[in-house]
Amino acid sequence: MLVVRPRPKTMSPLRQRLTPVLLAAVVVAAGSVAAPAAAAPPAAPLGPTVTRTDRPPTGYTVTFRYQAPDDVQQVHIYGDWFYSRPDNITCQDCGDARPPAEWQPGDVAATPWHIQPMRKGADGVWTFTTPLPGGTFRYAFTHDCANELATGCALHDDPANRWKIQPQYPGAPGAVRSTIYVPASTRFPTYDTGYQAPVARTGTLESRRYSSPRSTNPAGVHDIVVYLPHGYDRDRAKPYPTLYLSHGSGDHSTAWTMQGVAHLILENAIKDGAAEPMVIVSTDFNGLPGGNEGYVSELRDNVIPFVEQNYHVSTRAQDRAFGGFSAGGSRAYTIMYNHTDMFGYHAAWSMGGPAANQAQVDSMKAVAGSIMIGTGLQDRLGNIAQASQQNAAALRAAGVELDEFNVPGVHTWHVWRPLLNHYLRALAFRATTTGLDVAVAPAGASSHTKVTATATVGAVSVNVADPSGKVDFYAGDLYLGSAPIHNGVAKLKRTVHGGLAAPVVAHYRGDKLFNASRSAPVAGN
Template structure:
């Protein structure tokens, strides 16, 4: 037999021997079973470039399993009411869609290994999901929701009967080939801080009686002995949730860490509160903050006790509490945010208090939020406050009454407002400059942060006399000094405008007449 043919026959015989061996001992070469839980898969295929496969093992006597997730979509113009819209599954996602309610169940398939599976494309973002057993209602009404034991929350509800929605989440990145949403600010991070479930004494609490719960997030690198205390962000959930909501469903800790990584904010402590079981409505919640939560947090963590170093944000029912705080108790916080809440009309006394807020105020909503006409009422109230002279940051995003709205609102709050306020002071001196027609001007601006910060404001200050730009000067150790010569006399008082930087917002000095 020729050598080439002999080599071919030997190769075929060897291959046949391996195949026979594999058949005889399947355990030796069989691929390991796929893991339970969700697996994110990059497909580079439309409509989203990514898909997720869910694997779930149900009890043997369950005849049908469905998955129930917040990934149904609608055109914004097709949402005339809450729980209205196209209700298209993610396989039919289109650019410009908003995540809408209601959710629907989708059937899973049972494999020969007894594991139920479901694969769907998903756009970028964080999604909640659960499983139903033998549920026949398309909206899962009346059906028990089961979380994913292979993908549980890091912190579970702290007491029996605590309200809470689905307790499993999955993050999908953005596809470069099929971009959907810019949600990288929600992405998991390599270096995470510490989540703590804490129970504190609460004479006001009726459930649990005498004690209440918070979830505290300490940022990566938290140092209990650093020179300056940390600022604190206090968050409130909405109806049907409790203290785990903002970190487990809202991924507030991931949003913070991504902002820190981008050098858009400094580290802060997050305290997620629980308004359930507190009598007295909104005012009862305020009393709980002042009398019980603040003392506990400030005694147990290295955080500042200054109101200027506290920020508050809440959505829906928590947004109602935010309005109560910013209208009537502005002294408790330097920064206020009310999201997805209409807000009552403000009295003149309340407007005056808001004008004196040291840090800033934010109002935001989902633009298609039809729950009680929230979108319309939120924008109306923001316009009324601005017309009354209240300086506020209004930021609205496409969406309805869901976490797909509240996550970007929190991200904006952190990167655009919270703990970023500055003050600018100004001193001006003038003197003759050689001729009677010229004046030498020395303008000195001092820029400081309203909140306690490990950094100092940097960047540039612009100086104006009326509409005339006198010049610009860089900040050094909080001071910017401009020396210039003006032809003739100054026209109008001098004002200094600090431009702001990555960590601090700009501010303007009072007008100063030249001396």
């Protein structure tokens, strides 16, 4: 159970001096009536408690309370909260490895994790209190572990704060299944992570199993986790778009919601008016033979048909988005390069990516929606940071339009959460098209021309809302004016001196839910 406590209030010095006197007066006034015995304070709950302190270094602390078996001699906590100066990270698992009590502005979350000792209280409960900056953190406990990195030690999740969907099959990877969210302090700002905060209203998480002749673990069936957004309506007029996500090595289908809090990132984006509701499908590539191509075949033959048959989602490719990190990012590149038409939106994170040939470049140029590439800027695992940036530059040089978004960090969830947030708020299901028709005619004096420009703005993907805002019209460098969109159409009438010196182009500005687009140049007819 998670408890959040406000900053404790303190009494003024005068009230501290008066309180004993006032209590004594009450006893005298009561005569022979004895004061009731003070009730014993309730026992503190097990699990984590977040407390606002307004003290450095982060303005918040978290206290963890854990009940271990009686025969355990020492408990350590093993948490995702060690930090380094960015310039000191020269390789994977290199850096300062400072605990959160030594957090400094400008730090990035680094690896490896270390164990930290807990103290056993008189009530037999083990406790540990630490400051933590803003964000989502994973943690587990070890029993009688002597290795500083918990190597070879069993990891125990927190029974009072256990993730709601447990591993769906024996041997599922991933052993840290308890998480904690800490707000950011306004007095001691750390990281802007409000986009991943718990929200008042969430949708439904479902663990689903589908038939898979390809799967070897579990044999003949496979698992996904599906998130249905708050207010999901299987009878609404328009079906929902679908975001498919892939985990990395050492995880499985629960990872993107358990550790990545993808559902909370989505709901915060919806709450902010930056995204529309969508269905999220978290996949599992473990137990699927054939490497990247085997995974793609599983998506095409089994996962996507199952989702589209069981949920009210669109069956059009332009209404599907894909994203994956690390080993999942490798699969994202395979889809982006060789199976581009399966999805309208593509994102490859924390993976260098192979060089693209001309046929692959041509298919990416024709993608219906958008392409994103991103990484942690200090990711030294196989030199991923440099390789990712080099590949993005090569694709841009080849003429592929893409969004490159990189953040400080290494090969951790502290990188993948903001990458997903950017994907949802800036790219996924936001693409538009702008068409243009231009008519010209003489206008009174022979030196004037009447121009009527009609732009048609539409969404590429299914959405409940329609693009709104304004369209700007240009003839070369000449600004003709702007017009608002009504029912998908923006019309401008303008009289210009002389004829048009260049074809007209319409620029849709975009709005909170839709991205900008521009028409092809159109000469007057």
